[in-house]
Amino acid sequence: LRLWDAEGWRHIETGLAGFARLAGDRPLLAVLFPVLDARAYAEDGVGDIHAGIAERARAAGVPLLDLYEPFVRGGELDPPPPLDIIHPGPSGHRIAAVEIERALAPALERVRVE
Numbered sequence: 742l743r744l745w746d747a748e749g750w751r752h753i754e755t756g757l758a759g760f761a762r763l764a765g766d767r768p769l770l771a772v773l774f775p776v777l778d779a780r781a782y783a784e785d786g787v788g789d790i791h792a793g794i795a796e797r798a799r800a801a802g803v804p805l806l807d808l809y810e811p812f813v814r815g816g817e818l819d820p821p822p823p824l825d826i827i828h829p830g831p832s833g834h835r836i837a838a839v840e841i842e843r844a845l846a847p848a849l850e851r852v853r854v855e
Contacts (some may be wrong), residue, residue, distance in 0.1 A: 756802035768848035771798055775809040778821035806844045811836050
């Protein structure tokens with residue numbers, strides 16, 4: 742199974758468009774968690790996948806928060822965790838929570854005002 746072939750990208754596009762439809766005029770934010778191993782970006786082209794997802798999110802009108810840079814600044818990618826490069830630990834969840842709150846704050850404030 743290849744996730745990033747043409748069919749995989751169509752699934753991403755369909756999913757993002759579906760999220761946008763479901764959200765309607767409500768705040769929406771897609772969150773992209775990084776692979777927790779810097780080698781995946783340096784050697785395996787995972788950064789290109791992030792760019793492709795960002796491009797498709799823009800096309801669908803879905804705001805995207807890519808947590809790659811915040812995780813890099815927080816030291817979450819190097820060295821990689823010993824067992825699991827997909828699921829963040831407590832410090833990664835803290836980083837994600839802060840960034841998600843920051844990204845949603847303007848939209849949530851508008852909802853409170855309305």
